[in-house]
Amino acid sequence: MDGTEYRIKRTWMLRMSHGEDLLAEAGKIALHKGISMAVFSIIGAVSCASFGYYDQKERRYAKISRDGDYEIISCYGNVSLKEDRPMAHAHILFGDEEGSTFGGHLMSPTRIFAAELFLQELDGLQLIRKHDNTTGLFLWE
Amino acid sequence: MDGTEYRIKRTWMLRMSHGEDLLAEAGKIALHKGISMAVFSIIGAVSCASFGYYDQKERRYAKISRDGDYEIISCYGNVSLKEDRPMAHAHILFGDEEGSTFGGHLMSPTRIFAAELFLQELDGLQLIRKHDNTTGLFLWE
Amino acid sequence: MDGTEYRIKRTWMLRMSHGEDLLAEAGKIALHKGISMAVFSIIGAVSCASFGYYDQKERRYAKISRDGDYEIISCYGNVSLKEDRPMAHAHILFGDEEGSTFGGHLMSPTRIFAAELFLQELDGLQLIRKHDNTTGLFLWE
Numbered sequence: 001m002d003g004t005e006y007r008i009k010r011t012w013m014l015r016m017s018h019g020e021d022l023l024a025e026a027g028k029i030a031l032h033k034g035i036s037m038a039v040f041s042i043i044g045a046v047s048c049a050s051f052g053y054y055d056q057k058e059r060r061y062a063k064i065s066r067d068g069d070y071e072i073i074s075c076y077g078n079v080s081l082k083e084d085r086p087m088a089h090a091h092i093l094f095g096d097e098e099g100s101t102f103g104g105h106l107m108s109p110t111r112i113f114a115a116e117l118f119l120q121e122l123d124g125l126q127l128i129r130k131h132d133n134t135t136g137l138f139l140w141e
Numbered sequence: 142m143d144g145t146e147y148r149i150k151r152t153w154m155l156r157m158s159h160g161e162d163l164l165a166e167a168g169k170i171a172l173h174k175g176i177s178m179a180v181f182s183i184i185g186a187v188s189c190a191s192f193g194y195y196d197q198k199e200r201r202y203a204k205i206s207r208d209g210d211y212e213i214i215s216c217y218g219n220v221s222l223k224e225d226r227p228m229a230h231a232h233i234l235f236g237d238e239e240g241s242t243f244g245g246h247l248m249s250p251t252r253i254f255a256a257e258l259f260l261q262e263l264d265g266l267q268l269i270r271k272h273d274n275t276t277g278l279f280l281w282e
Numbered sequence: 283m284d285g286t287e288y289r290i291k292r293t294w295m296l297r298m299s300h301g302e303d304l305l306a307e308a309g310k311i312a313l314h315k316g317i318s319m320a321v322f323s324i325i326g327a328v329s330c331a332s333f334g335y336y337d338q339k340e341r342r343y344a345k346i347s348r349d350g351d352y353e354i355i356s357c358y359g360n361v362s363l364k365e366d367r368p369m370a371h372a373h374i375l376f377g378d379e380e381g382s383t384f385g386g387h388l389m390s391p392t393r394i395f396a397a398e399l400f401l402q403e404l405d406g407l408q409l410i411r412k413h414d415n416t417t418g419l420f421l422w423e
Contacts, residue, residue, distance in 0.1 A: 003296030013180065013219065013263060014144030015281045039295065039323070039400045041180070041217055043232040045195055053379045054327050056351040056395055064381050069197040071245045073232045074215045074356045074375075076323055078295065078398060089398070091325040091355045093215075093234060093375065093383065097194045099205050099243035101234065102381035104353045113197055114276050116219060116230070118180045122295060135396050140297045154321065154360065154404060155285030156422045182321070182358055184373040186336055210338040212386045214373045215356045234356075234375065238335045240346050240384035242375065254338055255417050257360060257371070259321045 006037075006124035016115040021108045022046060022075075026088040029119070030079045036086050037122040042075040044115030049094045051104035059136030063107055070094035072115065073101060080127040082138055087129060147178075147265035157256040162249045163187060163216075167229040170260070171220045177227050178263040183216040185256030190235045192245035200277030204248055211235040213256065214242060223270040223279055288319075288406035298397035303390045304328060304357075305370060311401070312361045312368040319404040322372070324357040326397030331376045333386035341418030345389055352376035354397065355383060364411040364420055371411075 010033075016025050022042070030038060049070050052061035077090025092110070093103035129138035151174070157166050163183070171179060190211050193202035218231025233251070234244035270279035292315070298307050304324070312320060331352050334343035359372025374392070375385035411420035 003294045006293045006295055008149065008290065008293060011147045011149060011263070012144045013147055013178070013268065018275055037295070043217055043219075043230070045197065047197060051377075051381055053353060053377065053381065054351075054395075055379070056327065056329060062379060069195075071194060071232060073234050073244050074217055076217075076325055076356055076358075078325075078400065089325070091353060091377075093355050093377075095192075095194065095232075095234075095243070095245045097196070097203060099192055099194065099245050101242050101244060101383050102377070103355050103383060104377045104381050113195075114273075114278050114280055116281070118219065122293070127295065132396075134300055137396050139396060140398070149290065152288045152290060152404070153285045154288055154319070154409065159416055184358055184360075184371070186338065188338060210336075212335060212373060214375050214385050215358055217358075236333075236335065236373075236375075236384070236386045238337070238344060240333060240335065240386050242383050242385060254336075255414075255419050255421060257422070259360065 004125045006122040009121040009123040012119045014117055016112050016117050018112055020112050022110040022112050023088060023106050023108050030086040030088060035079055035121050036081050037127055038079040038119050040077055040117055040119040042072055042115050042117050044072045045113040046070050046072060047111045047113045048109055050107040050110050051092060052107050053104045070096055080129055082129040145266045147263040150262040150264040153260045155258055157253050157258050159253055161253050163251040163253050164229060164247050164249050171227040171229060176220055176262050177222050178268055179220040179260050181218055181258055181260040183213055183256050183258050185213045186254040187211050187213060188252045188254045189250055191248040191251050192233060193248050194245045211237055221268040221270055286407045288404040291403040291405040294401045296399055298394050298399050300394055302394050304392040304394050305388050305390050308370040312370060317361055317403050318363050318368050319409055320361040320401050322359055322399060322401040324354055324397050324399050326354045327395040328352050328354060329393045329395045330391055332389040332392050333374060334389050335386045352378055362409040362411055
């Protein structure tokens, strides 16, 4: 739980592209801007939703996809390196027309209807995801 | 998805006023402090809750209001200009006494019981909401 | 709703300790780093979940604990002083294997399976929690 200190480098607030996949688009933005470490938040709406639940016993993600139009009630994530490439990791909450909610670990396909991204690049010791034996996840060392 | 870079200008962390409307209060804070661009997060509790769901086919918000006392489990939003005035746009999640949740696009009336706001003003190219033909929403150009 | 301005001081992004209690760990991190004011966000997963709902009439928290493995869909909080000690206050949303969600005011026990913390220390007028007669809560003055 020690960690090292970081500094905020570059900051963006932008509208994401209509029709694109939310997770892929977050990764693309990082790649195109040369970002290897960041935190981000997104609000908006999607026209199909996918998310995962990590089965801690089976050590694998179960994936659920739902067709339909949903609000992005919250989506918070980070960018770090996995196998030398920037990887976006985010958790998301969707809401339907009655305000009922569901969500988990953001997966594809999750199609952007409209989405507003706030992203802050971090400067400091590079965080790298490696396989962790205790959890079966790819975690920062 | 390009966007331009921003810089964090002023930062506030404060208690919002008991009894006021959450969305109106966020807008008032921006107006009083001369803020035209910002991101913010709120946690707390409310004594009535309103939120919207954007119907992507009908191109209008359906509004749901619920009487009762709820936790604000999450509320994340931004401030930008719409028709020359700072406009707060936020998504919110409410929780009841059993931990059941509901939410969407924050609307009024949503009465503050207690609320803690973290807000960061952004410096850079002004984001302005204009009508977007593809979605029917007021989005950043 | 006036508040004073703050400045971001130190920033961390780190992996929290597997098996520890989420709320206690957030408090420990603040204590060990000498942090008395901060905001933070966490995503990850837990292997048991506890949260509270503030009963605004009875003026006390009702606590709910659930065994089981859950995603942390969102967790946003802050650190300030209460009785001279840094106190973490956070709201959390949990998700199960079907994507169903529940949550409220983060309480213990909530056991970390894996958790990624982004924390920013704030510099400025110290926020102190004192008993508030209007709400029965410990709020910033």
